[in-house]
Amino acid sequence: MDEDEQLSHASSFGTAAVAYAEHRPDYARAAVRWALEAAPGPRVLDLGAGTGKLTATLAELGAEVVAVEPDPAMLAELRRSLPGVRALAGSAEAIPLPDGSVDAVVAGNAMHWFDMAVAGPEIARVLAPGGVLAGLWNLMDDRVEWVAGLARVSGSAAVGPRDTPASWRAETAAMHLPRTGGSARFGSPEQAEFxxxxxxxxxxxxxxxxxxxGMLVMPDREREATLGRIRAFLxxxxxxxxxxxxxxxLTGVLRVRRL
Structure with missing residues (x-):
């Protein structure tokens, strides 16, 4: 995906903020607990928080959570559904928080949109020493036969390179994490699935x-044809x-610790 296409995809969600909030899944609680288990404290930044799918689970688990989201429509939906959560406009590349102010940075189905050359040092800046960075992705379990069939029928626009377990493991093994955090260093990445x-x-x-x-940016006729095939399959x-x-x-987690 080239830079223009990446930007188009990343900025598409605001057009469907209400539907996103209604239909997207939350994250396995065991996965969220594992993401945070090595964090030195309870202060958590949900970065690229969208409509608050991960934010809500973090709050339910007792985290002192602040959400940061760049898209105004997604941020408005998050504020509407979670009025008790501190929610700020911002991005992974420009985080509106002080240095060392959080013990963990998490991102739900969002880390692959970050420009880590810029976001890596920003994440390192806001993380306290020993803090954790974790990306979480919800995956379709295509080890189940009918789910594998659905993935084939849906096509790459609907089922992307991080949407099934094997492809997620390959895609995230050496990607989506900071290569440098300025003077900060990060430990070895870990993957787990729940x-x-x-x-x-x-x-x-x-x-x-x-x-x-991929569906949101698809031409109308092509999108309706794809959704029609999926309806027929189901x-x-x-x-x-x-x-x-x-x-x-499955909820897949990729985590790394700031040294």
Missing amino acids: PHGQRRTADSLVATIATRA ASGPETARGEFTLPM
Whole structure:
């Protein structure tokens, strides 16, 4: 993906902020706990917080959380749904917090949008010594046969390079983390995966897939054709044709510690 295409995808979510808030899944609590277990304190920055999917879980687990989000529509939805959370306009490349002010920086399905050449030193700046940086991604568990079929039918615009376990492991193994933090150094990265799931119907799963960046930037006719194929696939499967079902998922975590 070139720089212009990356920017187009990254800035597309605000057009679907309400749908994103309604349909995107939260994150496995065990994954969030693991992301934070080595943090030296409770102060957590949710960076690229979107509509607050990860923010809400952090708050429920007792973190002293502040959310930072660049898109005005996403930030407005976050503030509406989580009025008790401190939520600021800002980005990974320009974090509106003082030096050493947080014990952990986390990002839910967002770290791959960061320009780490700029964001890396900024993240290191706001992290206290020994602080943790962790990215979390929700993955479709394509080890389940019907989920693998859904991924094939959906195509790359709906199921990207970090959306299934094997591709996520490969994509994040050496990417999306700071190579330098100015004078700060980071330890060796760690990956872990945690079972998760989302209750869906065929219609609500189609609505979820429609909030993905590749779908949001797709021409209308192509998007409707893709969503039509997905609807037909879900209508044809015994697991998904009638009523509610659980979409098998994993929450993958990539974490690293500031030394």
